[in-house]
Amino acid sequence: MDYNIIKEKMDKSIENLKEKFAEVRAGRANPAILNKVRIDYYGTPTPINQVAGISVPEARMIVIQPWDVSILKEIEKAILASDIGINPNNDGKVIRLTFPELTEERRKELVKDIKKLAEEAKISVRNARRDGIDLAKKMGKDGEMTEDEIKQAENKIQELTDKSIDEIDKILSNKETEILSI
Numbered sequence: 001m002d003y004n005i006i007k008e009k010m011d012k013s014i015e016n017l018k019e020k021f022a023e024v025r026a027g028r029a030n031p032a033i034l035n036k037v038r039i040d041y042y043g044t045p046t047p048i049n050q051v052a053g054i055s056v057p058e059a060r061m062i063v064i065q066p067w068d069v070s071i072l073k074e075i076e077k078a079i080l081a082s083d084i085g086i087n088p089n090n091d092g093k094v095i096r097l098t099f100p101e102l103t104e105e106r107r108k109e110l111v112k113d114i115k116k117l118a119e120e121a122k123i124s125v126r127n128a129r130r131d132g133i134d135l136a137k138k139m140g141k142d143g144e145m146t147e148d149e150i151k152q153a154e155n156k157i158q159e160l161t162d163k164s165i166d167e168i169d170k171i172l173s174n175k176e177t178e179i180l181s182i
Contacts, residue, residue: 001136001153003160009128010164017121017168021175024114029062029099037082039074048075060099069093110179118172122165129161
């Protein structure tokens with residue numbers, strides 16, 4: 001039985017969680033929140049990071065400097081149309097995004113949100129476990145595995161699941177600390 005496929009599914013769940021956590025606006029400026037913002041660049045939806053330099057000069061500010069100044073307005077419109085909740089400041093050369101301080105209430109909301117995201121990742125990992133165990137049982141019915149091999153497979157799959165869930169818990173704990181300690 002190939003455990004790599006199951007481990008790959010679990011790893012993808014963890015990577016997906018990390019990407020979602022990077023997009024959570026935790027009071028610190030993180031360029032990842034712009035990943036989904038696209039502008040119409042010569043008729044093609046293009047990510048901002050492909051038409052501009054993005055930097056973080058301060059903890060709560062992102063500066064977007066387009067390589068072609070003529071698209072400044074397009075970038076500004078795209079940011080306003082997105083749901084990141086920050087008003088861009090355009091000075092004619094660069095766009096500045098200033099992140100406000102988080103209130104205690106907003107931090108608690110963010111923690112609830114990230115806990116939901118982590119739970120979704122755990123569910124995804126458990127689904128991969130279930131699929132792996134189902135495959136082992138099917139192989140047993142087809143005569144490809146003995147009862148002992150099925151038990152060994154179940155134990156190995158459970159071990160992979162436990163490691164993945166522990167990693168998700170660590171990632172959640174780190175993000176929670178980051179949000180609450182800003």
